[in-house]
């Protein structure tokens with residue numbers, strides 16, 4: 001067996017040394033790990049009944065994108081974010097587009113098919129910004145995990161706007177002054193920028209790189225397609241994928257390794273809004289800054305630490321916005337938000353260290369809270385982190401102020417020291433937790449898409 005397959009996913013230094021070097025990696029599973037535990041999410045349940053030809057058209061798109069994925073492995077990417085043989089994918093996209101019910105849906109899919117062939121231009125991006133999509137179909141060299149390969153890989157996905165969750169997004173964002181006021185009380189110099197569009201959706205189709213392990217719960221377009229400066233920016237958040245990950249990974253880990261004054265239950269109505277708002281608040285957290293915030297110096301000093309700390313800031317400001325501002329206004333218990341947040345910390349840390357900046361970032365937060373005493377390592381049928389909502393929130397406010405005076409103050413030296421002291425380099429505070437996670441397989445979701453290959457059957 002190659003040493004890769006026996007790799008310790010928590011071996012921080014050696015994992016970090018290999019980050020971004022997986023261009024030739026072909027396995028469906030990354031990072032390399034001795035074993036994986038899978039839960040299945042059947043995308044047939046969310047695939048809309050749009051006629052007999054629809055699943056067949058999706059199947060053809062899947063085949064075309066996967067053939068391109070193979071070609072990239074053989075030949076490389078011909079030009080930045082372009083396909084070797086774009087025609088077959090573009091043609092398959094146009095076939096899928098024909099089945100979409102809305103004029104805007106069809107137009108958007110056709111524009112994206114054109115972009116697959118010719119690349120994006122300003123006219124396409126401008127027009128996409130005006131379209132109101134219910135069904136979105138995307139194909140391209142889409143960003144994969146930062147620690148795996150910083151260039152994109154062929155991916156296609158289809159999702160449907162989720163009106164109920166979208167209303168939550170609108171409601172949460174309805175009082176931006178409250179968020180600004182809360183941030184001002186943490187640190188007088190903090191500002192929040194304008195959040196790009198956030199589309200809550202249900203995923204019904206995934207092909208290519210995005211169909212491998214682990215799964216993304218959101219894509220940010222067109223940036224994840226390689227277009228940096230676009231007037232059209234939108235997060236597509238897959239609520240069903242996130243729900244499956246919460247049920248099969250985060251919650252079991254929380255049951256085993258946390259002892260809090262609340263339990264996050266993804267099936268309970270009182271918790272139903274939290275995952276969407278949690279991801280939304282993380283996105284908004286990325287836009288919290290000070291007038292002089294600039295990551296350039298830190299990027300030059302330590303690029304990995306910079307990405308890790310930016311994720312930490314998004315998490316910390318995000319959970320504080322969720323628990324301190326949105327939850328009271330929307331009638332949600334902040335204790336459930338904190339329980340959700342800590343369960344998600346465990347899910348990310350469980351993916352390993354030195355592989356994913358956001359996992360290292362979650363480790364840093366748990367380590368900070370533990371070193372501060374807001375979480376206490378205890379042994380109750382195995383190692384657990386024990387804590388109470390108010391204490392954890394106080395610890396998070398403390399970390400928010402530290403971030404405001406280091407990362408967001410563009411102080412590279414202080415930022416590097418923060419990353420050293422609380423990041424995975426200093427493993428001791430969480431060593432017993434990591435020790436027990438190491439013995440368990442890495443967990444992921446498999447998308448079941450058997451229905452795509454059935455022709456002549458109708459979902460009706």
Ligand SMILES: [Zn+2]
Nearest residue numbers: 282286311314
């Ligand atoms: Zn982020």
